[in-house]
Amino acid sequence: MHESLVQWTLLNNLDFLSKNLNFKIASKKAQEFSTDFGRVDFILEGYQHNQLLVELETILNEKKKLDYCFN
Secondary structure, X not given: OOHXXXXXXXXXXXXXXXXXXXXXXXXXXXXXXXXXOEEEEEEEEEOOOOEEEEOOOOOOOOHHHHHHHHO
């Protein structure tokens, strides 16, 4: 599965994403955002201006990648 397709699907279904993340989404703040540490897939903002950084991984075929996701 292509990560870009998953990302597009989730961002076009914010109610579904909000429910599954247990985070009330007010808006999408950024997408494909580059930082000094790497690229964040997207940033969501809640109604109290709290933000959630989302990093998607569609293939977890290595322990190193799995550890990265949990850290």
